[in-house]
Amino acid sequence: MLVVILYNNQTTKKILIEQTMKSEEAELSLIKDAMSENVRIISDISKRLYFDKMIEKIAFTSYKNYEELLADYNNYTKITDCLNDYYQEIASIKIYLENHTISNTANFIYADFMIRNEEWYRNTVKAGGNVYWSYVNDSLTKKKSLRLSRVLYTADMQQVGILVIVMQNKRTELPIANRKSKTLLAYNNKEIVHSNFKKENYHEIIDIIKEHDKKLFYGKVTYEGQESFLVMVRMQPDYSENFFTLASIGPYEQITKKVNQASMAEILPFLVCIAIAGCLIAAFSYHFSRQINQFRKTMHEAANGNFDTVLHLEGNDELSMLYEDLNVMIGDMQALMREVVAEQVQKEKLNSRQKEVEFKMLASQINPHFLYNTLETIRMKAIVNQQPEIAELAKMLAKIMRRNIQVGEKLVTLESELKLVEYYLKIQYYRFGDRIQSSILVDSEVDTESTRIMPLIIQPLVENAFVHGLEAVDSEGKLTIHVSCNTDIFICVEDNGCGISDKKLEEIMESLNDLETLDRTHIGVCNVNQRIKLQYGEDYGLTIETEEGNGTRVTLKIPVVNPS
Incomplete structure (x- = not known):
């Protein structure tokens, strides 16, 4: 029997290792x-x-001014679209051009002498149009x-520049970090890219x-002076000589330790057992069979969708714990299903709420194309009749x-929104003259050209300030639009009109978050x-801050x- 136990121990070790x-x-x-x-x-x-x-x-144009270059940069959105679509896979996309008239951005970089002499750059040029994978410092x-880097060519094979696509580190780092075994990713079997264990050197x-x-x-x-197991898998990208190796290593002892302990425990009490x-x-057979039958029945009920069957098995053994x-x-x-249902209901409410907002906005409009064409006719008549x-x-x-x-739904620049407000203020000036003074103030730290906001919110x-506040003012009316930035963008529209009573303000504040009670006179706000x-x-x-009369x-x- 002892021989059987030892034989079983060795067999179990082999099976467990395999x-x-x-x-x-x-x-x-x-x-x-x-x-x-x-x-x-x-x-x-x-x-x-x-x-x-x-x-x-962009590569072959000799730019004479920054505005011309910026226009080409802004007109090219393919890189931005790729980054938006594949942000989980790609960290950045850069194009290195040998055009000294361009300015560096996140996507376009002038390949100066130092860059052209970097090893990865030279190897990419040497690879021609094929891809070249490297593991280097990100700029x-x-x-x-x-x-990944590769040379870009024109249709007649004239070199345009070098395309570089940087992979998101987390795509390879997280799966390795979450493993229990010592695991690493090596580049060309020369350099460690990621590992879930620290060493002074590898x-x-x-x-x-x-x-x-x-x-x-x-x-x-043999690793660190002891017998260890090693498992390696290689991944080589298509059309590339570079490759990556995934390796897992660990001591045999951690596999066989439990088997050895179990064998020793079996030999000593063998005669008593x-x-x-x-x-x-x-x-044991009776007790175990009863628990197995009950467990099987509960599993069957759960598989059929009956989650209300919850019973308790007596005892503290593994089956009871299971x-x-x-x-x-x-x-x-059950909790997850309730959460999913609640989340779906919340999404439906949000979609319904958004549709109501869009409907109420559309309901408050007239046909803009008709008005635009009519205004253009009026303008041409005024020019003909010398009415500037x-x-x-x-x-x-x-x-x-x-x-x-x-x-549309796309964000617009803050500058274009302020320009729209400026047109509106000029129209009101023709109406009110010097009776109402208006001004637009923008703090220096606010970049109106690059800051994006929703259209038609100012x-x-x-x-609203003219209609409900300043129209009732006989003279010295004042309207100020102030744009500032402190972590977030703040746009303040302030007038010295008639103000709002406390009761009316309370009604407006209640309607801000409830479209069902929306007052038609304040639909814009x-x-x-x-x-x-x-x-x-x-x-x-x-x-909204207000004081009646002030x-x-x-x-x-x-x-x-x-x-x-």
């Missing part, structure tokens, strides 16, 4: 497949950018990252990997109407508030949004 290595190989293959998919996506994007007329234009993050393990340089390997090695085994078998875990799992599944003021007035109103026609507030909250969240919107201040709070 299973462990197979399991390690399977897990590394999953990481490899995910990484291969990421590499494929990056390679496909490089093909999409390979022959690009806009890149060729922005100053951290090493995996990147020379020993790099040498071991080089010694067993195969596409797939698992077996016994053999004497009482017969008595225990019958009792049964308790089953009950916990059933409870978690009427022509100018019609022209500004037409620009406002054109903006209303063209406005002009309704200015119009309420729609602006609703649109901001739907776009940016509940932390943003507008606030004017009103409406302040918009929105996040700073710059183009990618």
